Amino acid sequence: MMFGVTALLLLVAMALGLVRALRGPTVFDRILAVNMIGTATVALISTLGFVVGRDDLVDIALIYALISFTSTLAVLRFGDHERAQRSAAARHASTDGAHGSSEGGL
Amino acid sequence: MELLRDVLSWVLLVGGGLVAIASGIGLRRLPDLYTRMHAAGMLDSLGALCVLAGLGLQSGASLVTFKLALVYAFLLLTTATASHALGKSALRSGLRPLEGVWPAPGEAQSVGPEAGDRPGGTTGPA
Numbered sequence: 001m002m003f004g005v006t007a008l009l010l011l012v013a014m015a016l017g018l019v020r021a022l023r024g025p026t027v028f029d030r031i032l033a034v035n036m037i038g039t040a041t042v043a044l045i046s047t048l049g050f051v052v053g054r055d056d057l058v059d060i061a062l063i064y065a066l067i068s069f070t071s072t073l074a075v076l077r078f079g080d081h082e083r084a085q086r087s088a089a090a091r092h093a094s095t096d097g098a099h100g101s102s103e104g105g106l
Numbered sequence: 107m108e109l110l111r112d113v114l115s116w117v118l119l120v121g122g123g124l125v126a127i128a129s130g131i132g133l134r135r136l137p138d139l140y141t142r143m144h145a146a147g148m149l150d151s152l153g154a155l156c157v158l159a160g161l162g163l164q165s166g167a168s169l170v171t172f173k174l175a176l177v178y179a180f181l182l183l184t185t186a187t188a189s190h191a192l193g194k195s196a197l198r199s200g201l202r203p204l205e206g207v208w209p210a211p212g213e214a215q216s217v218g219p220e221a222g223d224r225p226g227g228t229t230g231p232a
Binding site for chain 1: 180
């Protein structure tokens, strides 16, 4: 009973986070929402382990926490890398004289 | 003793769920990325602590409780690092925090979320 209530509350919170992930104006809002949903998922998996009475699900929650963290960092690093490449290309173009200014890295 | 444990577990679990919902509402309603990070951090620290502590009370002194503590320790390390990386990456990309007073619902929305949240907008609202 109490685990079911907790799982329900966590699912509502995840739905609210999903709204932000779908509407988020910037890509960082989406990453933040996905990160928050990941944390809620860790708590949800642990709770579900108690609902169905299996201890193994706590291990899965542990692994999920680590993978979610790694994926967030990977996406952020990917964005940084792409932005650096693009600003380098803009700088290159501006030294060619094609463009007046090289600002606006994104 | 059994009753006390159950009551405490109820309070922690439902409290954690309510903190999670408050975090979701904040993520939905707050005006810009940096304030939303505050809302998300609430679930990462307090919400997860309440839920996992409530679960740990139910499982007693066992390996499962140790694993739950391990999960929370990992969450403490990883979510702080992820939030730091996210904030640094957003700031470097030129996303400025909103400044000034958020307008009341009746006023003109000239400083609305669209003004500060343009992807890659290099200027904040005046």
